Amino acid sequence: MASVQPPPALLAPHRPSTAAALRFPSPTVSPRVSPSPAARPRRLAVAARAMPWPHVLTVAGSDSGAGAGIQADIKACAALGAYCSSVITAVTAQNTVGVQGVHAVPEEFVGEQLRSVLSDMSVDVVKTGMLPSAGIVKVLCESLRKFPVKALVVDPVMVSTSGDTLSGPSTLTTYRDELFPMADIVTPNIKEASKLLGDVSLLTISDMRSAAESIYKLGPKNVLVKGGDMPDSTDAIDVFFDGKEFIELRGLRIKTRNTHGTGCTLASCIAAELAKGATMLRAVEAAKKFVESALYHSKDLVIGNGPQGPFDHLFSLKSPLYKMGSLHKFNPDDLFLYAVTDSGMNKKWGRSIEDAVKAAIEGGATIVQLREKDTETREFLEAAKACVEICRSSGVPLLINDRVDVALASNADGVHVGQSDMPAWEVRELLGPGKIIGVSCKTPAQAEQAWKDGADYIGCGGVFPTTTKANNPTLGFEGLRTVCLASKLPVVAIGGINAGNAGSVMELGLPNLKGVAVVSALFNQECVATETRSLRSILMNACCRS
Numbered sequence: 185m186a187s188v189q190p191p192p193a194l195l196a197p198h199r200p201s202t203a204a205a206l207r208f209p210s211p212t213v214s215p216r217v218s219p220s221p222a223a224r225p226r227r228l229a230v231a232a233r234a235m236p237w238p239h240v241l242t243v244a245g246s247d248s249g250a251g252a253g254i255q256a257d258i259k260a261c262a263a264l265g266a267y268c269s270s271v272i273t274a275v276t277a278q279n280t281v282g283v284q285g286v287h288a289v290p291e292e293f294v295g296e297q298l299r300s301v302l303s304d305m306s307v308d309v310v311k312t313g314m315l316p317s318a319g320i321v322k323v324l325c326e327s328l329r330k331f332p333v334k335a336l337v338v339d340p341v342m343v344s345t346s347g348d349t350l351s352g353p354s355t356l357t358t359y360r361d362e363l364f365p366m367a368d369i370v371t372p373n374i375k376e377a378s379k380l381l382g383d384v385s386l387l388t389i390s391d392m393r394s395a396a397e398s399i400y401k402l403g404p405k406n407v408l409v410k411g412g413d414m415p416d417s418t419d420a421i422d423v424f425f426d427g428k429e430f431i432e433l434r435g436l437r438i439k440t441r442n443t444h445g446t447g448c449t450l451a452s453c454i455a456a457e458l459a460k461g462a463t464m465l466r467a468v469e470a471a472k473k474f475v476e477s478a479l480y481h482s483k484d485l486v487i488g489n490g491p492q493g494p495f496d497h498l499f500s501l502k503s504p505l506y507k508m509g510s511l512h513k514f515n516p517d518d519l520f521l522y523a524v525t526d527s528g529m530n531k532k533w534g535r536s537i538e539d540a541v542k543a544a545i546e547g548g549a550t551i552v553q554l555r556e557k558d559t560e561t562r563e564f565l566e567a568a569k570a571c572v573e574i575c576r577s578s579g580v581p582l583l584i585n586d587r588v589d590v591a592l593a594s595n596a597d598g599v600h601v602g603q604s605d606m607p608a609w610e611v612r613e614l615l616g617p618g619k620i621i622g623v624s625c626k627t628p629a630q631a632e633q634a635w636k637d638g639a640d641y642i643g644c645g646g647v648f649p650t651t652t653k654a655n656n657p658t659l660g661f662e663g664l665r666t667v668c669l670a671s672k673l674p675v676v677a678i679g680g681i682n683a684g685n686a687g688s689v690m691e692l693g694l695p696n697l698k699g700v701a702v703v704s705a706l707f708n709q710e711c712v713a714t715e716t717r718s719l720r721s722i723l724m725n726a727c728c729r730s
């Protein structure tokens with residue numbers, strides 16, 4: 185029987201994730217390249233407690249159209265809160281049609297740029313883009329040995345998204361022999377992976393896994409093969425390989441022409457997240473989510489007349505739908521103990537919605553949903569705004585039941601809808617990819633549709649009879665099992681669940697059954713916090729047993 189473990193986060197105290205495994209010794213005081221006395225700047229007094237500013241150095245080409253290259257790198261890092269210095273390896277004349285010309289920068293001058301930055305600034309992560317010659321690759325490797333950094337992200341840019349070749353065969357050899365063994369992650373797209381492996385054909389996810397494994401053997405610590413341009417792929421699937429396990433990262437495929445620079449941007453976001461202290465997998469996941477959000481927000485913007493437009497890295501500065509604080513990264517483990525409020529029960533026990541939510545969080549609820557079927561919109565919205573603050577300060581996602589308008593206006597983390605509410609794909613259009621969407625499902629077909637519509641999880645029930653939701657069919661364990669086994673999404677069970685039976689639900693050991701959602705077992709009780717604490721303990725024990 186598959187064992188369902190309580191989410192690790194619930195077992196161990198939260199510790200900020202450490203930086204990626206150090207590839208190079210932590211930055212030492214590098215030998216200073218002494219400028220001429222006249223040019224030597226007066227040493228500025230450094231603040232007693234300098235504020236850390238994560239720093240990425242991009243070593244890449246300039247894209248005159250500003251959709252890719254160092255321009256994309258700098259924008260991406262800025263959007264994620266990292267500083268980005270730049271060493272230019274080539275100047276390209278390009279636009280939304282393609283690449284019209286390339287001038288490589290002499291390798292000696294690339295070396296001089298590298299020395300200027302690395303000898304003066306404390307760079308956390310180096311990210312490489314277009315390296316147009318073997319000589320430039322060698323100069324870079326030499327600089328990295330002389331000025332060690334925490335991590336090296338290599339985006340093996342050989343073919344631009346417009347299909348133009350950006351570096352030749354001799355460079356490939358030097359990439360493979362000298363740069364890859366120094367890399368913490370290499371991020372080829374399908375075309376680049378194919379070129380690196382001698383023009384092998386890569387058509388399926390299985391091909392991508394094999395390619396990732398083969399590229400791993402060339403020396404990098406991690407490989408991410410990006411499947412965005414996989415022929416007729418239904419959604420954007422990338423394959424991550426760390427030498428031990430393969431992880432398929434599935435994302436929304438945004439229908440847009442504005443994809444120029446997605447590769448550079450993904451790698452720069454990984455670099456920025458590593459510079460901020462994320463582990464490699466978390467950095468990759470965050471980077472993928474950022475690119476997805478940027479593409480989604482930019483899909484109707486128009487720059488240029490060609491087939492490959494740029495996208496807006498700084499979308500969060502101008503769209504209320506994308507307030508950075510609301511780009512909650514959905515973690516299925518959050519479904520472990522799902523508190524769903526009920527205004528009637530709160531009124532019966534003389535407590536406000538806010539008090540109910542505070543008590544549930546105090547008792548250990550891992551996600552909260554405001555299900556207020558009888559509350560006037562104005563009152564519901566005010567309560568939602570207050571609860572968003574309460575939940576955000578505790579790191580607990582807050583969803584709104586049914587009411588997409590209230591979710592938008594309160595900047596909640598998402599919405600839960602049923603089969604007769606707004607379809608999930610419409611909700612996704614309104615909320616964007618950074619929000620959490622749950623769908624009530626009672627059949628495998630409904631679960632499949634929820635996945636196709638871009639939902640993040642499904643609620644499945646009623647597992648047991650309930651009076652909280654009128655005329656609700658009871659599925660029982662078999663009905664729950666049938667939907668779980670069919671669902672491609674994480675599942676939370678709901679309906680008549682309480683301290684007496686919650687353990688038996690989790691002991692079914694269904695791999696994607698991530699938790700239980702409860703209403704009356706928490707909110708039709710005198711002390712919400714006590715009931716929540718007790719239920720959480722029962723769930724933890726059940727997960728450990730199963």
Ligand SMILES: Cc1ncc(COP(=O)(O)OP(=O)(O)O)c(N)n1
Pocket residue numbers: 522524553555585586600601602603604605622623624642643644653676678701
């Ligand atoms: C997690 C979870 N699952 C199911 C529901 C039910 O939502 P509700 O709006 O009460 O009913 P439907 O619209 O799904 O029929 C829920 N709120 N939360």
Ligand SMILES: Cc1nc(C(=O)O)sc1CCOP(=O)(O)O
Pocket residue numbers: 524555624625643644645646647649650651652653656678679680681701702703704705
């Ligand atoms: C809100 C809801 N949705 C259900 C579904 O089957 O989709 S059952 C239900 C009510 C759950 O309340 P209690 O925990 O008090 O039984």
Ligand SMILES: [Mg+2]
Pocket residue numbers: 585586600601602603605
């Ligand atoms: Mg509903």
